Amino acid sequence: MAGSERRRVALRLASDATTPAEAFSQFDAAFARAAQRDVTLWHLSLAGRVACMRVAGAELAKSLARPFAHLRLDRPGRRPSLTLDLWDEAATGVRCETADFGDGQASTDGRHVVHTRLRTTTVLDRASHRLVGRVRDANALSLHERGRPLFTPLMLWLQDRHVQPVHAGLVARDGQGILFGGPGGSGKSSVSLSCLGDGFDFLSDDYIGLERRAEGFVGHSVFCSIHLDEIDLRRYPALLPHALVPTLPGEDKPLVLLSELFDRGLAPSAAIRAVTLPRVTGVPSPRLRPAKRAEALLRLAPSSLFLLPYAQTGLRALAALIEEVPVFWLELGDRREKIPGVVTELLREVT
Amino acid sequence: MAIEPQERFQPNGADIAAKIVDGEAIILNIASGLYFSMGEVGAFVWERIEAGCSSGELRDAVVARYDVEAARAGEDVATLLQALLEEGLVLRTEAHGTPTTHSPADDRLPYVRPELHRYDDMVELLALDPPMPGLGNTTWRDPSDGE
Numbered sequence A: 001m002a003g004s005e006r007r008r009v010a011l012r013l014a015s016d017a018t019t020p021a022e023a024f025s026q027f028d029a030a031f032a033r034a035a036q037r038d039v040t041l042w043h044l045s046l047a048g049r050v051a052c053m054r055v056a057g058a059e060l061a062k063s064l065a066r067p068f069a070h071l072r073l074d075r076p077g078r079r080p081s082l083t084l085d086l087w088d089e090a091a092t093g094v095r096c097e098t099a100d101f102g103d104g105q106a107s108t109d110g111r112h113v114v115h116t117r118l119r120t121t122t123v124l125d126r127a128s129h130r131l132v133g134r135v136r137d138a139n140a141l142s143l144h145e146r147g148r149p150l151f152t153p154l155m156l157w158l159q160d161r162h163v164q165p166v167h168a169g170l171v172a173r174d175g176q177g178i179l180f181g182g183p184g185g186s187g188k189s190s191v192s193l194s195c196l197g198d199g200f201d202f203l204s205d206d207y208i209g210l211e212r213r214a215e216g217f218v219g220h221s222v223f224c225s226i227h228l229d230e231i232d233l234r235r236y237p238a239l240l241p242h243a244l245v246p247t248l249p250g251e252d253k254p255l256v257l258l259s260e261l262f263d264r265g266l267a268p269s270a271a272i273r274a275v276t277l278p279r280v281t282g283v284p285s286p287r288l289r290p291a292k293r294a295e296a297l298l299r300l301a302p303s304s305l306f307l308l309p310y311a312q313t314g315l316r317a318l319a320a321l322i323e324e325v326p327v328f329w330l331e332l333g334d335r336r337e338k339i340p341g342v343v344t345e346l347l348r349e350v351t
Numbered sequence B: 001m002a003i004e005p006q007e008r009f010q011p012n013g014a015d016i017a018a019k020i021v022d023g024e025a026i027i028l029n030i031a032s033g034l035y036f037s038m039g040e041v042g043a044f045v046w047e048r049i050e051a052g053c054s055s056g057e058l059r060d061a062v063v064a065r066y067d068v069e070a071a072r073a074g075e076d077v078a079t080l081l082q083a084l085l086e087e088g089l090v091l092r093t094e095a096h097g098t099p100t101t102h103s104p105a106d107d108r109l110p111y112v113r114p115e116l117h118r119y120d121d122m123v124e125l126l127a128l129d130p131p132m133p134g135l136g137n138t139t140w141r142d143p144s145d146g147e
Helices: A003-010 A020-034 A058-071 A143-147 A151-160 A188-197 A230-235 A237-242 A293-305 A311-324 A336-350 B040-050 B055-065 B070-086 B121-128
Strands: A039-046 A049-056 A082-088 A104-106 A112-117 A120-125 A130-135 A164-173 A176-181 A201-204 A207-213 A216-221 A225-227 A255-257 A269-280 A287-290 A327-332 B008-011 B016-021 B024-029 B034-038 B090-093 B117-119
Touching: A020 A082, A020 A112, A020 A120, A020 A130, A039 A058, A049 A058, A058 A082, A058 A143, A058 A255, A112 A151, A120 A151, A130 A151, A143 A225, A143 A255, A151 A164, A151 A207, A164 A188, A164 A216, A164 A269, A164 A293, A164 A311, A164 A336, A176 A188, A176 A293, A176 A336, A188 A201, A188 A225, A188 A230, A188 A269, A188 A327, A188 A336, A201 A207, A201 A216, A201 A269, A207 A311, A216 A311, A230 A237, A237 A255, A269 A293, A269 A311, A269 A336, A287 A336, A293 A311, A293 A327, A293 B016, A293 B024, A293 B034, A293 B121, A311 B016, A311 B024, A327 A336, B008 B040, B008 B070, B016 B040, B024 B040, B034 B040, B034 B121, B040 B055, B040 B070, B055 B070, B070 B090
Parallel strands: A049 A082, A082 A130, A176 A269, A269 A327
Antiparallel strands: A039 A049, A104 A112, A112 A120, A120 A130, A164 A176, A164 A201, A164 A207, A207 A216, A216 A269, A225 A255, A287 A327, B008 B090, B016 B024, B024 B034, B034 B117
């Protein structure tokens, strides 16, 4: 199916019987039934906002806790800005079938958004700041559902808070960060991992939330998971026992949940002081080259904006970022052990 | 269909996200998964499309700013407009903008034929990982916005 046709199929605004709003009500009632037996509750800080996660099903609770472990709050401190209620259908025996919304559907006013990815279906109510979701079986989750759960509705919620999802890695020292932007395969994960191994704080190898504040741009971590290639796994053998191997079609890289290895070095947020654009070249050692701002936008924008709505807003946010901070090509070769030194030197220059 | 000098165009609404940075235009076609770039002259033309200039007015603006003859500028603008139409980046429109009169500058800038560079590397990826359900046309504002 051609891309434009696929999108026209996906763009189905509800107008008849079972609507996203009705789906939300149905899921809400189902969660209430599932939560009667066994609920795990915790709070986390998501882009500086408090979120409350309530999960029915012990295995699902464990699975959802891991990628967000670095954001966990001992005490919420204030009322949650978002409540996430999820239940494991297999564990609780609570089933809830709705109409087929395909990959997803929004209500005509945009308030309720249904989204399905593999075995997880969620409905986000943007007015009540509540997400209710069903997972078919926590023992049969994909790597994506383990490493980046609830990705799409969470990114939408962040966008509603003027926090722009960006396809980028981010590392930091003392709260000062360097962003690695670019499409899949450009080297973001390898660079982020190299820096983590050298004592940088890790915030992301894949997606961050970009927020403009009075003091400048801030990058927020969402997931502390990382996809690794074979070279990285050989270079860091300590990660091997923790690598979740691909099992489903379409999964190609093992996943590691860093919270299982590091109780430090996983930061929730950092100021962004420079943008680098990793690309694999034949250079003997990694090096930085000044990049044109248009090159940076061309590199950052497509993989950041195509998967999510409100692309015009996102493009403006990315343009504002690259107009405010210096941008560089980060040329990579085989000498990955030298990457942290280059990034350290850059951080010294820009802070 | 040939481009006539009096014809006007506009960016293709919610399907397009565009930004000019340091004189270069970056355009995303959200519907197709394709994205594009244009150098200085193309970005200059795009800005004036957004302002509502007709094809003839675009040509005149290019001639005023860049060291190029009107005939060549007219041909290149028409070619660019055709490409923008074919890629779904602009639509023909009846609306009128507020164009300004152009007098050739004394020191016109060097001219380079405007080209629309097309990138399709995202299309296959998007087929494997479908995007969010279409919310681009639905505006929703949280009554408690500001948190």
